[in-house]
Amino acid sequence: MPLIWFCAFGLGLGSAFGIRYGEIGYAEFLAPGIIAMTVLFASTFSGMSIIVDKEFGILKELLVAPISRTSLVFGKVFGGMATSLIRAILITILFSMTLKISMSIPEYLGILAIICLISFGFGALAIAIATLMESMEGFGLIVELVVMPIFFLSGAFFPIERLPEWLSMVVALNPLTYGVDGLRLIMFGTGSFSMLHDFGMLMFFDAVMVILAAYLFGRGDTT
Amino acid sequence: MKQSPNDMIKVASLAKRFNGFTAVDQISFEVSASEIFGFLGPNGAGKTTAIMMLTTLLKASGGWAKVCGFDISSEMRQIRKTIGVVFQDHTSDEWLTGMEYLQLHAGIYGVDENRIEDILKLFDLERWGDHVIKEYSSGMRRRLEIARGLIHHPRVLFLDEPTLGLDVQTRRKIWSYIKDLNENEGLTVFLTTHYLEEADELCDRIAIIDHGKIVAIGTPEELKSIVKSDHPTLDEVFLNYTGREMRDHVSNSRNHRPPRGFWR
Numbered sequence: 001m002p003l004i005w006f007c008a009f010g011l012g013l014g015s016a017f018g019i020r021y022g023e024i025g026y027a028e029f030l031a032p033g034i035i036a037m038t039v040l041f042a043s044t045f046s047g048m049s050i051i052v053d054k055e056f057g058i059l060k061e062l063l064v065a066p067i068s069r070t071s072l073v074f075g076k077v078f079g080g081m082a083t084s085l086i087r088a089i090l091i092t093i094l095f096s097m098t099l100k101i102s103m104s105i106p107e108y109l110g111i112l113a114i115i116c117l118i119s120f121g122f123g124a125l126a127i128a129i130a131t132l133m134e135s136m137e138g139f140g141l142i143v144e145l146v147v148m149p150i151f152f153l154s155g156a157f158f159p160i161e162r163l164p165e166w167l168s169m170v171v172a173l174n175p176l177t178y179g180v181d182g183l184r185l186i187m188f189g190t191g192s193f194s195m196l197h198d199f200g201m202l203m204f205f206d207a208v209m210v211i212l213a214a215y216l217f218g219r220g221d222t223t
Numbered sequence: 224m225k226q227s228p229n230d231m232i233k234v235a236s237l238a239k240r241f242n243g244f245t246a247v248d249q250i251s252f253e254v255s256a257s258e259i260f261g262f263l264g265p266n267g268a269g270k271t272t273a274i275m276m277l278t279t280l281l282k283a284s285g286g287w288a289k290v291c292g293f294d295i296s297s298e299m300r301q302i303r304k305t306i307g308v309v310f311q312d313h314t315s316d317e318w319l320t321g322m323e324y325l326q327l328h329a330g331i332y333g334v335d336e337n338r339i340e341d342i343l344k345l346f347d348l349e350r351w352g353d354h355v356i357k358e359y360s361s362g363m364r365r366r367l368e369i370a371r372g373l374i375h376h377p378r379v380l381f382l383d384e385p386t387l388g389l390d391v392q393t394r395r396k397i398w399s400y401i402k403d404l405n406e407n408e409g410l411t412v413f414l415t416t417h418y419l420e421e422a423d424e425l426c427d428r429i430a431i432i433d434h435g436k437i438v439a440i441g442t443p444e445e446l447k448s449i450v451k452s453d454h455p456t457l458d459e460v461f462l463n464y465t466g467r468e469m470r471d472h473v474s475n476s477r478n479h480r481p482p483r484g485f486w487r
């Protein structure tokens with residue numbers, strides 16, 4: 001799925017219109033966005049699946065045991081992080097081969113760190129949303145109303161410098177923007193913000209989301 | 224209301240509403256220590272909802288209840304430490320072995336590993352510890368889940384329709400485990416069922432619940448004596464209280480089985 005996106009847009013659009021971003025071609029520009037998308041989708045899906053877990057299986061046993069709700073939220077978030085990591089690492093390796101990016105070990109570790117930060121925050125956000133929902137039926141709607149806009153308005157597709165004011169406001173409020181930017185900085189050395197800024201924003205987002213998720217999950221109808 | 228020291232469970236006007244629909248309607252009762260107490264009622268009567276409130280998984284919409292002297296709405300953690308719960312639908316993870324499943328829970332409750340061996344033996348599963356749960360029959364899986372519910376020596380065991388869908392032999396076997404635990408260790412048991420003979424055979428006292436309300440409560444004998452008939456069976460008592468129409472509504476569990484014909 002992420003690869004189809006990449007081929008359609010990165011290679012298709014890029015070569016058809018000859019778009020370039022500074023030093024790099026459009027395919028390169030898009031690659032970090034595709035990695036971020038993989039993580040975004042994997043982590044939100046995993047977080048939302050807590051609805052199903054609550055209905056069946058082991059989560060019910062855990063809920064009735066003397067375990068804090070916060071640690072259950074962390075467990076779920078880390079589970080989603082594992083899935084995200086596996087998928088994102090595969091894609092990253094693929095990109096670095098096809099696009100001939102050479103990265104040092106610390107750079108790879110930096111990428112892993114950003115993947116974890118993105119996954120953590122959005123996994124927690126998904127849990128927070130899940131606590132407000134009755135069943136997985138609304139999942140499609142959440143994807144359309146929340147996940148896709150987050151993806152499209154993150155600077156994954158287009159440079160965020162040349163946007164109209166209101167749109168750049170929205171993009172700046174979107175945490176995924178900083179994930180994509182951080183990945184792009186590491187992979188190609190170009191980006192819109194500083195690395196410190198990207199990491200700071202992601203960590204801030206993660207902290208807020210996990211507190212929100214733990215609060216909502218602990219407070220829900222199922223206490 | 225006074226809390227007698229012997230009451231393991233005390234419930235007063237407990238209610239649960241789901242967006243205006245009343246699933247549990249102001250129920251009140253007590254369960255004393257070492258008693259086997261049963262909720263008997265048709266599908267959709269509110270049994271699972273009541274158990275979910277008593278086991279701290281659902282917030283009550285009204286009334287109060289205490290389990291082992293702890294309040295269900297404010298002392299959840301203390302209650303969770305002292306109760307064991309076996310849910311209506313299987314909750315064990317099919318891909319774990321029986322042993323791994325119990326180890327996981329022993330870890331959660333900080334229970335000694337020796338306990339796993341003991342409890343497997345108690346439920347005649349010692350030969351199956353290394354098999355994945357997928358290979359278990361429904362009855363074995365239920366036994367394993369009851370074993371799991373007992374791993375931390377709870378003072379009260381909650382069983383939601385413990386023998387639902389099991390064959391007669393397995394059902395009797397599970398009854399004998401429950402009875403033994405009750406007699407040998409003084410375990411207090413709260414169970415729900417829609418099988419009359421299960422309530423009759425197992426329970427010291429029964430509450431008949433229908434449409435969220437308790438319509439009768441007492442020992443099986445007391446309930447039978449109410450019905451004016453030469454040889455009252457619990458069936459007649461049950462029908463007397465709950466009416467004769469079929470209940471086809473869907474219970475809250477998403478993977479619920481088709482409504483069972485308990486109007487034999």
Ligand SMILES: Nc1ncnc2c1ncn2[C@@H]1O[C@H](COP(=O)(O)OP(=O)(O)O)[C@@H](O)[C@H]1O
Pocket residue numbers: 241244245246264265266267268269270271272273472473474475476
């Ligand atoms: N989460 C829920 N939302 C709305 N209605 C529910 C929910 N859970 C249960 N109910 C309804 O409450 C009633 C009692 O359900 P339940 O407690 O599962 O009955 P039982 O376990 O006795 O079969 C049923 O009519 C059921 O549809």
Ligand SMILES: [Mg+2]
Pocket residue numbers: 270271272311383384474
């Ligand atoms: Mg039920």
